[in-house]
Amino acid sequence: QSVLTQPPSVSGAPGQKxxxxxxxxxxxxxxxxxxxxxxxxxxxxxxVLIYNNNNRPSxxxxxxSGSKSGTxxxxxxTGLQAEDEADYYCQSYDLTLKGxxxxxxxxxxx
Amino acid sequence: xLQLQESGPGLVKPSETLPLTCTVSGGSIxxxxxxxxxxxHSPGKGLQWIxxxxxxxxxxxxxxxxxxxxxxxDTSKNQFSLRLSSVTAADTAQYYxxxxxxxxxxxxxxxWGLGTQVTVSx
Numbered sequence: 719q720s721v722l723t724q725p726p727s728v729s730g731a732p733g734q735k736x737x738x739x740x741x742x743x744x745x746x747x748x749x750x751x752x753x754x755x756x757x758x759x760x761x762x763x764x765x766v767l768i769y770n771n772n773n774r775p776s777x778x779x780x781x782x783s784g785s786k787s788g789t790x791x792x793x794x795x796t797g798l799q800a801e802d803e804a805d806y807y808c809q810s811y812d813l814t815l816k817g818x819x820x821x822x823x824x825x826x827x828x
Numbered sequence: 829x830l831q832l833q834e835s836g837p838g839l840v841k842p843s844e845t846l847p848l849t850c851t852v853s854g855g856s857i858x859x860x861x862x863x864x865x866x867x868x869h870s871p872g873k874g875l876q877w878i879x880x881x882x883x884x885x886x887x888x889x890x891x892x893x894x895x896x897x898x899x900x901x902d903t904s905k906n907q908f909s910l911r912l913s914s915v916t917a918a919d920t921a922q923y924y925x926x927x928x929x930x931x932x933x934x935x936x937x938x939x940w941g942l943g944t945q946v947t948v949s950x
Binding site: 720750751752754756763764765766769770775807809810811814815816817818819820821822 | 865867869874875876877880888890891892924928930933934935936937938940941942943
């Protein structure tokens with residue numbers, strides 16, 4: 719059972735928009751700690767997609783965006799492309815458990 | 829460009845100690861503001877942060893693993909290491925070494941190694 723809760727899977731057609739939610743608690747996201755998102759393509763290591771709630775590292779398309787409110791956060795992907803098919807993880811800091819992740823969401827591009 | 833490379837045995841027997849080393853290249857492990865850590869990924873369990881260390885040697889661990897984990901750093905070799913004792917099949921996973929940033933409320937893992945698969949089996 720992961721500390722941060724994500725839907726196991728989401729799907730969308732090419733060109734559409736999908737959103738992945740991440741729900742935490744008052745000891746992590748709600749304690750004002752930033753939320754980060756990682757993309758893991760098949761057979762590769764995770765890479766940071768969004769950091770500090772809504773910042774994109776250089777090279778990440780602006781189709782990816784993050785937001786945070788209260789004890790939850792969301793990752794939005796617009797203009798869905800086949801290459802976006804991957805696993806996505808949210809991550810934050812917890813006052814007791816320190817580094818914590820969501821269970822991951824598998825994105826399927828239909 | 830910063831690169832991290834894990835090394836260690838791919839197979840460990842139950843009850844033994846798992847040793848892994850991460851070699852950092854393209855940058856100094858002694859750079860301030862960065863921590864160095866270990867994360868593992870097992871099917872069905874997702875990603876789990878194991879622990880992290882600062883170049884000064886200050887380490888902190890996941891409370892659920894703290895009794896079995898030791899992370900150390902060797903700045904002369906630009907390496908840091910993980911030792912996980914009394915392993916069981918539940919410790920079978922892909923292990924990643926990472927660099928991370930921890931400043932106030934900002935805490936994220938910005939650079940990952942390729943990972944190394946570790947299987948616990950007799």
